[in-house]
Amino acid sequence: MAKRIAIVGTGPTGIYSLQQLLTIGEALSVTLFEKGEKAGIGMPYSPETASKSMLANIASVEIPPVVVPYLDWLTDQPAGKLAAYGLDADALDDRQFTPRLLLGQYFRDQLLSLVRRARAAGHVIDIRENTEVLDIVPGKGGLCLQTSAGMFEKPFDRVILATGHDFPEDDDAQDGYFPSPWSGLIQAEIPPTSVGIMGTSLSSIDAAMAVAIQHGRFHRQDDDLRFDINADTGLHITLMSRSGILPEADFYCPIPYEPLSVMTDDAVAACLSDRRPLDALFDLVRAELLAADPAYALRIGLRGLDADSFAPAYFADRAAADPFRWAKKNLAEVEHNKANRITVPWRYALLRMHEKAEDIVSGLSEEDRDRFDKGLKKVFVDNYAAVPSESIRRLLALRDAGVLSVLELGDDYEMTRCQSGTTIKAQGKTHEFRIFIDARGQKALESADLPFPTLRDALVQAGHEIPEVACDYSLIGPPDFAGRVSLGSIPYLMHDRPFVQGITACADIAAAIAQGVAKGRRRRLMGSVAI
Template sequence: MTKRIAIIGTGPTGIYTLQQLLKIGEPLAVILFEKGEKAGYGMPYSPETASRSMLANIASIEIPPLVEPYLDWMEGQPQDRLRGYGLDPDDLDERQFTPRLLLGEYFRDQLMLMVDRGRAAGHRIDILESTEVLDIVPGPGGLRVKASGAGNDAEFDRVILATGHDFPDEDGDVTYFPSPWSGLIKTEIPAATVGIMGTSLSSIDAAMAVAIQHGRFRRKGDELLFETGATGLHVTLMSRTGILPEADFYCPIPYEPLAVMTDAAVAACARADRPLDALFDLFRAEIMGADPAFALRIGLGGLDADSFAQAYFADRKTADPFRWARKNLDEVEYNKTHRITVPWRYAILRMHEKVEDMVADLPDQDRERFEKGLKKVFVDNYAAVPSKSIRRLLALRDAGVLSVLALGEDYELIREPDRTVIRTADRQHVFDVFIDARGQKALGSADLTFPTLRDALLAEGLDIPEVAEDYSLLAPDAFRGRVTLASIPYLMHDRPFVQGITACADIAEAIARGIATRRRRRLVS
């Protein structure tokens, strides 16, 4: 029998899911639902939410290939198309960070190619654009998907929620934006005092979206300059610590195996009386073996799971953020040129995936300790940003239009009709325009936009949906094994690092494995 599947959302998760489903070998009837006008882009890579100045935080070599690898696709594009995105067609590289909008073009092209090939192989595949799914309702013949337009009331054996990032829908006004995705790109921002909450790549992108309305970046020799004739423009990035992200560093890809933190060692930690402390013992031993000089410099032998983060960030907290950024940029650029790997950075990068495997099983007290300490270290490490983004920050700083503010742990945000006020322990900061760019928050059952599914979860007392290894819901009964929750915001409670394109591809593989396993069981029985 042909398996009827709905995929709600056509960003990276939905696209990789379709790719993996087509490998199973089972006849499929798939409908992909896309709320936007064009399928395949995904919210961070869409013309509605990104500008040409915004860079994807992933290099070509790291992007799991679809019909063809990203670099191969770029090399096949018209040269004028690449130049329009600021890329030199003769200088493409597998470790290059490209504009988000170009990556979105890749995803859409690959989706259309997969659909054509899937149809040629005998599958029924349809894409419904400008179609919003309103509800998912159990029925006698499967799950009924109620949607606006042509997709209304279709029935499916399985519904896969691949809705991706979820930020406030409302557009901001000229004085306040609840996220960088709430109309900022299309709004004319005045040359005024602009406050941006956050210092990650999303915050940097928000700063760029404002800056390029009032000036331009220009190369002068090896330097990047920002030129503006605007008076009154000043942008402030702010966070509790005031620390800027570091630049992406060179390392071998695919990752080399860890020496100490193996799967078996991590599994043993989960059975220990104090699992987080046992895990940190592995973490410390891995770094000591990989980079003894760093371990000695940071005093690693005397640190524990609670004190390591403080030691890790200590020097950056006391340094001028732009001086640190310039020094770090010089280091990583030299290392990239000479293919030098900093062992301690590479060790932490590889360990974050191992650590995530047991975070959900940590006791509550250990989970709280992890959130306050080691999690911040891992996020800082894997969320390093493109060198070009750091160069742009430095150019804005040199032009006198950018500063960084450390708020401390105790501050108050007050939104007023025509301004936003931040009160810290020692002073008050007033902004004519304010952008909240703190990134995706973990979501729960109450945030689901499908009322029947949401109410059923809440009626079971499930404030956070519970999923199996293949991301299918474990409850309630009417949806168990029939709805797959592949939307990243709803997975972040137990998987704190489940961000980015590689995570989307990993989720898709797990979904397909689950469906294939069920198929084999049916055939055997």
């Protein structure tokens, strides 16, 4: 009998889950539930939450193929279609950052191709679009799903939750305030007025672009990018954060990653046996950087730094500089390095270290976790969240047009909302914004935030404030759900895995989930033989 599996959510995690399940060698009956109109696109890549100006923060070379690699899919697209998205069909490159809308089309096409192949191989695959899963209820023989179309007919052996990012609904956007860039901003008409954006990451840059393109257009002349603003407009956009630091541009490095020389899996795991785990972890970070880039280590005085002083030293020069001058200098550096395939050793070392460090975060004490969040975490996030060069060019073009500024809030600021707008008081000054967008990104969610009442109540009543999962993402906890629910929804994993972001993480999660399903099959077969 075919194993019955439900996949809730059809963004990248759901798609990669189906892809990996099809490799386990078992007859499958899979139903994919998508609350939107079209399965396979994913919230960050849909027309409701993105525009043509918004770039995906991942290059083709980094995207795990579903049926065909992303670059191959792009190459097969009509030249006119690519041109409409600002791409030259003759200049496609596997290191290129493309519009998010194109990536959404790729994933939908790949899902449909995957489904056709699965059906041809004898699997039963059903896609339910415009169908929101409202609850997961234990029943005789498995888990039943209550959906917006009613109770699903037959119980499932396993439910894979792949619901992706979870941001406030559009109803929370009111009085010129958007609780996230995905809460109706793309469809909203933004007047040419003072616009405040909380955050300086790529999400914040996307929000700024969504506003700016309503009041002007970018114009490229040779290697220069300009922003021509409409006449008689009072638009001014302010990006703000505690530090007032802009992200740096994405840098060149070898892919796939080369192994680290000091910070091995065993060395990181051993840190938890140390009397001071976080400090032991930083000793590895320091040793890796010293080995990789002695000149950088000397420049920031690395030998004299610890887990608490490293972050201030890392950011010191940028914090003291004008953010746009730094951005312009950094952009020139990374573009030169990309053209000449030059890797900056310390940047590459940090990029490879963050996932290793994440492996022991859940084992840190509360005190060390707080120290980690205030120190090493900020460095790692700054490093791996570098943005496309084109995004930096756009920021510089907006600044040159007099449309954009950056505000450093400091650690002690006040924010007040009212019908007329949002007021920020920071460092002795008052700033008023008619439109305000909170673009600080996804927050870690807890069991109480789950949208499935029966599952949520079972976890909360059992004392699981944070959903716990095994290495294959099978839920640990209430007997009715343990081993039957695979939790691949990133917001609920972020507490113990603070760097679990992006498409590669989605693919890794899916692979682990499929391995868990395969192990269950092997256990059943062994049980049959034993009988």
